[in-house]
Amino acid sequence: MQTDTCDTDFDALVLTEEQARERVLTASTPVAGSERCPLTAALGRVLAAPIAAPFDVPPHRNSAMDGYALRASDQSPDTPLRIVGRSFAGHPFDAPVRAGECVQIMTGAVVPAGADTVVQQELTTVDGNALHLQRTLKQGANIRHPGEDLRRGQSVLEPGRLLTAADLGLLASLGLGEVDVLRLPRVAFFSTGDELRGIGETLGEGDIYDSNRYILHALLQRIGVDSVDLGRIPDRRDAVYAALDDASAQADVIITTGGASVGAADYVAHALRDLGEAEFWKIAIKPGRPLNFGRIGAALFFGLPGNPVSVMATFALFAAPCLRRLRGESVRPYRRLHATTRDALKKTPGRTDFQRGILHTEPDGSLSVSSTGLQGSHVLSSMSQADCFIRLPREAGPVAAGSTVDVVPFADLF
Ligand SMILES: Nc1nc2c(c(=O)[nH]1)N[C@H]1C(S)=C(S)[C@@H](COP(=O)(O)OP(=O)(O)OC[C@H]3O[C@@H](n4cnc5c(N)ncnc54)[C@H](O)[C@@H]3O)O[C@H]1N2
Numbered sequence: 001m002q003t004d005t006c007d008t009d010f011d012a013l014v015l016t017e018e019q020a021r022e023r024v025l026t027a028s029t030p031v032a033g034s035e036r037c038p039l040t041a042a043l044g045r046v047l048a049a050p051i052a053a054p055f056d057v058p059p060h061r062n063s064a065m066d067g068y069a070l071r072a073s074d075q076s077p078d079t080p081l082r083i084v085g086r087s088f089a090g091h092p093f094d095a096p097v098r099a100g101e102c103v104q105i106m107t108g109a110v111v112p113a114g115a116d117t118v119v120q121q122e123l124t125t126v127d128g129n130a131l132h133l134q135r136t137l138k139q140g141a142n143i144r145h146p147g148e149d150l151r152r153g154q155s156v157l158e159p160g161r162l163l164t165a166a167d168l169g170l171l172a173s174l175g176l177g178e179v180d181v182l183r184l185p186r187v188a189f190f191s192t193g194d195e196l197r198g199i200g201e202t203l204g205e206g207d208i209y210d211s212n213r214y215i216l217h218a219l220l221q222r223i224g225v226d227s228v229d230l231g232r233i234p235d236r237r238d239a240v241y242a243a244l245d246d247a248s249a250q251a252d253v254i255i256t257t258g259g260a261s262v263g264a265a266d267y268v269a270h271a272l273r274d275l276g277e278a279e280f281w282k283i284a285i286k287p288g289r290p291l292n293f294g295r296i297g298a299a300l301f302f303g304l305p306g307n308p309v310s311v312m313a314t315f316a317l318f319a320a321p322c323l324r325r326l327r328g329e330s331v332r333p334y335r336r337l338h339a340t341t342r343d344a345l346k347k348t349p350g351r352t353d354f355q356r357g358i359l360h361t362e363p364d365g366s367l368s369v370s371s372t373g374l375q376g377s378h379v380l381s382s383m384s385q386a387d388c389f390i391r392l393p394r395e396a397g398p399v400a401a402g403s404t405v406d407v408v409p410f411a412d413l414f
């Protein structure tokens, strides 16, 4: 047995949260291959090739204000200027502005040759064709220059970039309608358990509806992967083996729920050992202690525990960082914020707890957190009410109300 473990009470290796994540990330490498993607489908995709500006942005000298384009040296409170034309966005004035002249101009419109300053409308009065200035502005005022945003040839976005709305706007401003993005990892998932029924089916004695598959579907959708739902698989050796075989033939990652522990009907762990390379860990976290991790063929495998809250916790802590790395994203540790707990929290030393909490902002701007109450790993309503995990360290015991605790906002995880 290895020596870097946090506990030796179990017959399997017990890892800390950090150790388990490190091992998962070591096994995770970005998928190979890229595809052309229209901008309208590129939000959240990872850029595969660098983007350089094909021309200056903005491409022409233009006005930052609605007003009048003129020569700075002509400005005088006593002598009006002659309005000789208009430059509107998309309709430039096509003659130079000469001494004593000005051109009415709109925001974004090309500043005509000869003019070097724009005076905003509010600082002027117009009398027929005569423009009176209430004050003078510095030469160059209210003029936006070509290349001020981006110079031709300048690097705009680097490979590995997770494309944001601003990035897509930037690409559009460069006239690019498509980008090369990394292929999405393909994730096959299924739930296991003889007690599971599909929605619309009648529940018999001891049956429950399969909620995990809907959770996984949503979590995978949120991260942005290609997902394949292989359904509900009964607790039968042949069925579990066949499903894993099928999954490994088509996916980069396989995720299952249930049968992860040591029960007599827990076939997932056995199948993984027979079909691939398995690592079974107990992780010193609550919820989500048992996790099967390994490989079947080229696919990485996560056998998550069956309890729905454990599914969400283990997905967020281990599967999500793996999938993000496979997508080509850089994976950073999740943020921890300090908050004052409004409630006393039950805790026994030994496992890092991820209790469900609700964050509040106090009138002085500080954060506090309240507990959602029952913390069993089957209590999905607590997860639904919560917007953060309250992360209590492995060694910690009970926490008194008013203590400072670490919280992890769900927005950073899911
Ligand atoms: N002797 C031991 N027993 C258990 C241990 C242990 O270390 N030794 N660990 C406990 C912990 S912690 C967890 S978590 C569970 C994990 O067990 P499994 O992964 O084998 O999960 P199941 O037994 O299949 O199911 C657990 C629980 O979750 C419900 N479930 C399963 N699938 C779904 C689904 N798709 N939708 C909704 N609910 C689901 C299932 O009915 C069970 O209630 O093991 C403990 N036992």
Ligand code: MOO
Pocket (backbone or CB within 6 Å): 285, 286, 287, 288, 289, 290, 305, 307, 310, 377
């Ligand atoms: O680890 Mo289990 O997920 O505590 O219920």
